[in-house]
Amino acid sequence: MFSFFELKKNNVSLSTEILAGISSFLATAYIIVVNPSILSQTGMPFSAVLTATVLVSFFSSLMMGVYANNPILVAPGMGLNAFFTFTAVFTEKLSWQVALGTVFWSGVFFLLLSVFNIRSYIVKAIPKALRFAIAAGIGLFITLIGFANARFIVANPATMISHGSLNASTLTFIAGLLLTVVLLIRKVKGSILIGIVLTSLLAWPIGRWWGGPEAVVTINHIVSRPDFSLLFELDMVNSLKWSLAPIILAFVFTDMFDSLSTFVGLAEAADLLDENGEPRNLQKSLIVDAFSTTVAGLVGSSPGTAYIESAVGIEQGGKTGLTAVTGAILFLPFLFLSPLISAVPAIATAPALVLVGVFMMKPVVKINWNQLEEAFPAFIAMVLIPFTYSITQGIIWGFLSWTALHIATGKIREISLALWIINVFAVLALIF
Numbered sequence: 001m002f003s004f005f006e007l008k009k010n011n012v013s014l015s016t017e018i019l020a021g022i023s024s025f026l027a028t029a030y031i032i033v034v035n036p037s038i039l040s041q042t043g044m045p046f047s048a049v050l051t052a053t054v055l056v057s058f059f060s061s062l063m064m065g066v067y068a069n070n071p072i073l074v075a076p077g078m079g080l081n082a083f084f085t086f087t088a089v090f091t092e093k094l095s096w097q098v099a100l101g102t103v104f105w106s107g108v109f110f111l112l113l114s115v116f117n118i119r120s121y122i123v124k125a126i127p128k129a130l131r132f133a134i135a136a137g138i139g140l141f142i143t144l145i146g147f148a149n150a151r152f153i154v155a156n157p158a159t160m161i162s163h164g165s166l167n168a169s170t171l172t173f174i175a176g177l178l179l180t181v182v183l184l185i186r187k188v189k190g191s192i193l194i195g196i197v198l199t200s201l202l203a204w205p206i207g208r209w210w211g212g213p214e215a216v217v218t219i220n221h222i223v224s225r226p227d228f229s230l231l232f233e234l235d236m237v238n239s240l241k242w243s244l245a246p247i248i249l250a251f252v253f254t255d256m257f258d259s260l261s262t263f264v265g266l267a268e269a270a271d272l273l274d275e276n277g278e279p280r281n282l283q284k285s286l287i288v289d290a291f292s293t294t295v296a297g298l299v300g301s302s303p304g305t306a307y308i309e310s311a312v313g314i315e316q317g318g319k320t321g322l323t324a325v326t327g328a329i330l331f332l333p334f335l336f337l338s339p340l341i342s343a344v345p346a347i348a349t350a351p352a353l354v355l356v357g358v359f360m361m362k363p364v365v366k367i368n369w370n371q372l373e374e375a376f377p378a379f380i381a382m383v384l385i386p387f388t389y390s391i392t393q394g395i396i397w398g399f400l401s402w403t404a405l406h407i408a409t410g411k412i413r414e415i416s417l418a419l420w421i422i423n424v425f426a427v428l429a430l431i432f
Contacts, residue, residue, distance in 0.1 A: 005069060005320040012319045017071075020318025021326020024073050026190030027309035028327065030352050031057070031075045032334050033196055033341055037349045038081045038145070039302060042089045042096040047227035047338035052300035054226075054331050060292035060304045061328035065321030068284040071314055072266060073327045074292045077258055077305035078356045079138035080251065082145060083391045084302035088247055091390050099247075100230075101239025104297025106251035111290035113252070114283065122256070125418030130398050131257050132363035133378035137385030137394045138254070139360025144386045146353025149346040168211020169347050172202045177351040184355070189312065192352050199348035219343045226335040230300025246429035250392050251293070255303050259289045262306040266314060308359070373409055377402035396426040 007014065036049040053076055060074035088099040113122065147153040150173035156162035164170055176199025183191035200217060207215035239248075263286070266272060267279035274280050285306065292304030313323050334341070364382075369375045381398025385391050403423050406414055 005065075005322045007320060007322070010319040012317060014322070016317040017320060017322040018326050020071060020313035020316040020323040022313075022330065023189055023316045024071070024307075024310045024313030024318065024323060025327040025330040026193060027312040028057075028073050028075055028307050029190065029330075029334075030192040030196055030349075031078070031307075032331070033193075033344050034078070034349045034352050035076045035081050035301065036341070037149075037344070037346065038085050039096075042085050042099070044096050044300065045227060045229060046342045047224070048230040048300055050338045050341055051226045051228060051335060052230050052296070054335050055299045056292060056296045056301050056304045057331045058328050059295060060288060061324045061331070063291060064285065064288045064306075065324030065328065067321075068281045068288050069321035070272065070281055070285055071318040071320060071323035072262070072285065072310040073307045073313075073324055074288060074304050075307055075331075076296060076301045077255065077303055077307075078142060078353075079135075079258070079360070079391075080254060080305060081302040082138070082142050083250065083254065086141075086145070087250075087390045087392055091392075092247060094244075094247070095235070097233055097235040098239045098244075100234035100297050100300060101236050102244055102247045102297075103251060103301075103303055104234055104236060104294055105240055106248045106255065106303065107290055107292070107294030107297055109248065110252050110255060110293055111287065113256070114286040114290050117283065121418055122253075125416045125422065126253075126257075127374070127377075127402055127419075129367045129374045129378040130381055130402060132366050133382040133398060134254070134257065134385070134391075134395060136361050136364045137382040138391060139357040140382065140386040141357075141389075141391065142360070143354050143357030146350040146357065149353065150350035151347075152350075168206045169203075169216065172199065172206065173347040173350050175199070175202055176348060177354060180351045180355060192355065195351055196344060196348050199351060200344050203345050203347055216345045216347070217343055220339060222340045223336050224339050227338060232298060233300060234297050246392055246396075246425060249425060250395060251303055253395065254391065255289065255293055255305055258305045259286060262308050262310075266306075266308070266311055272314075272319070373402075373405045373411070376405065392429065396429055399423055399426050 032053055035053045036046045039049045040046040057075040064070055064072055064074050084099055088094050089096055150170060151164040152170050152173060153161055154164040176195060179198050180191060180195025183194055203216045206212060263279045263282055272280045289306055296304050367378045377398050380401050381394045384397055385394030399422055403415055406412060
């Protein structure tokens with residue numbers, strides 16, 4: 001084990017790696033609750049999505065540790081699950097079976113890009129400002145979903161949206177949100193997961209002692225067998241249509257940006273760099289990420305991606321794949337806890353969604369707001385994602401406005417061939 005994971009070479013002990021894996025797991029484990037709560041809105045069984053979430057998290061994190069030897073956990077990504085549910089299924093009217101098919105094919109495409117190193121050309125072609133804006137826009141989108149799930153924001157025929165009434169549920173959401181923020185400020189390990197548990201406990205009296213006729217939290221039993229009903233239920237044929245290319249490419253681009261930014265950020269922060277100053281085992285890590293997305297489509301989940309929350313374990317001293325392997329193993333017991341987790345109400349996961357939005361807003365400061373040909377397309381991409389309730393629309397109009405402004409201002413030479421190709425796909429997406 002010491003030689004396989006190169007513990008001596010990285011000057012780290014077995015106990016440190018295991019404790020780091022536990023820390024990363026606690027920071028990441030909220031996805032076990034949040035991912036099923038989002039994807040089950042498509043009609044997919046909650047228990048089956050939970051099983052899929054655990055399977056993706058376990059196999060992908062295990063592969064990251066064993067194959068790439070990096071201390072990074074991989075699980076279904078926030079933002080990608082929102083895109084799956086609210087854009088692919090709700091907006092584009094795809095069945096969840098077809099949507100799972102697009103996840104699978106995006107994983108295959110991402111895998112080919114990673115194996116043949118084509119991804120570097122695509123990434124270089126996409127303006128950094130748009131990458132930052134898309135990440136922030138997805139964060140705003142997730143935040144909107146969180147507030148809507150808590151009924152803190154509601155539909156209003158006069159103003160489109162408005163604030164909800166202060167009642168037992170919204171007050172519990174506010175209390176849970178504040179509690180979770182305080183835990184994060186105090187740097188408590190597993191803050192988001194603890195916040196979900198505490199908010200669920202606060203919601204227990206609703207419908208029992210106050211706030212309504214029906215109980216918000218109900219638990220019939222705690223343990224059950226894993227639900228494998230979503231395995232291989234994807235529609236691989238109908239999802240491979242030209243009209244769905246924008247959905248597949250949106251999954252690919254979002255996953256790619258997310259993964260690369262995570263790998264680069266963690267590598268720089270923890271000095272996980274190779275002799276050339278590049279993130280350690282980057283190509284292998286991206287292959288694992290692509291593998292995770294492919295597996296996700298097969299087992300019944302939205303795409304998997306590397307988790308920035310792995311920084312928690314890295315800060316605890318984790319430097320090798322043993323950290324990821326430890327975290328992977330800790331996911332497995334949750335295969336049998338779907339009844340308990342399904343009892344968690346929407347108002348308990350809503351604070352986590354809002355706070356994930358906060359974290360995803362960080363790249364906004366990297367946009368040059370004084371340069372309008374950069375700032376305007378970035379702003380358009382960022383605001384259209386939540387305003388149109390579609391990640392695809394934000395991405396499309398961000399690319400097209402960037403290209404249009406650079407043509408109009410005589411900077412056409414700054415538009416690469418790859419970016420022209422992306423714009424063609426964007427136009428086709430609007431037409432079809």
